[in-house]
Amino acid sequence: MAPKPDRMYQHGVVTGGYEYHPGTALPHRRRVDWRGSFSRDELSEALATSTKYVGTLLELTPHAAELATLTQLGEPAQPIAEVITSEVQEQLAFQMEKQLEEFLVHNWASTSLGREFDIYEEDGQPVGQQYLTDTGPMDILAISKDRTRLLVVELKRGRASDAVVGQIQRYMGYVQDALLEPGQSVEGVIIAQEDDLRIRRALSMARSIRFMKYRVEFHLESITA
Incomplete structure (x- = not known):
């Protein structure tokens, strides 16, 4: 959902993956199929309260029945609560990976x-x-201080899947074909909170890619007057 003037909300379905458009007002985008709109006055008090913060990722699963009526989606093949939950989880994962990327940079x-x-x-x-490639933007591209090695960094917010090995290899292939100069090589690193047996097996056959874990720490300190 997206707020519009005159107390209206526009609703739609996310239909595409992440896109990066450098040099524009909104460089981080996803394609949306906009389906229609409804007035804020039509919302229950609980839903209106939940959607009053503009530009915020919202968990709207508790309001699934009301949203189904407002958007006139009828009976979708996948229950509306599951649709909303999956989209919220996907958006949340994207936001957390972006935060991890910003923190690391x-x-x-x-x-x-x-x-x-x-x-x-x-x-x-x-x-x-x-860094934009012909198969999508890589999270981070770095170069060794002696200028002999280029490093592709791929970030995952939680547990990394073995599918990320193919993803980072595509980016490394681009670097090899488009950026490497004589005497340079390319390598990769996947950074995630957890790994598993499948990705360890995949990485055992990809010697130029390593895996690193990140750890989030949270501290509380008492302040005395």
Whole structure:
């Protein structure tokens, strides 16, 4: 759902994957098939309260029945609650990966990778974050301090699937074909919170790709007057 002027909401279905359009007002996009609109005045008090914050990712599963009526979706093949839940989970995963990416780039110099590599630059400008390739944007592209190795970094918010190995290999293939200069090589690193047996098996046959785990720490400190 997206708010419109005059207390109206537009609703639609996400139909495409993530797209990056550099140099535009809204560079991070997903394709949406907009289906219609309804007035805020038609919402119950509970749903109106849940949707009053613009630009916020919302969990609307508790309002699935009301939303089904408002959007006139009828009886979809997949129950509306499941549709909403799956889309919310997908959007949440995307948001968390973006936060992880922003944190890593911002703190790059203090990481173990930052001791070996710098964020990739072109004409003196850092362009390695969301570096665009012909198969989509890679999360981070870096280059070793001696300029001999290019590093493709792929981030996953939770447990990495073995499918990510093929994804990072596509990006590495692009770097090999389009960016490598004589004497340079390309390698990859997958960063996630957890791994499993399948990705360990896949990586055992991809020697140029390594796996790193990240850990989130949360501290509370008492402040005395």
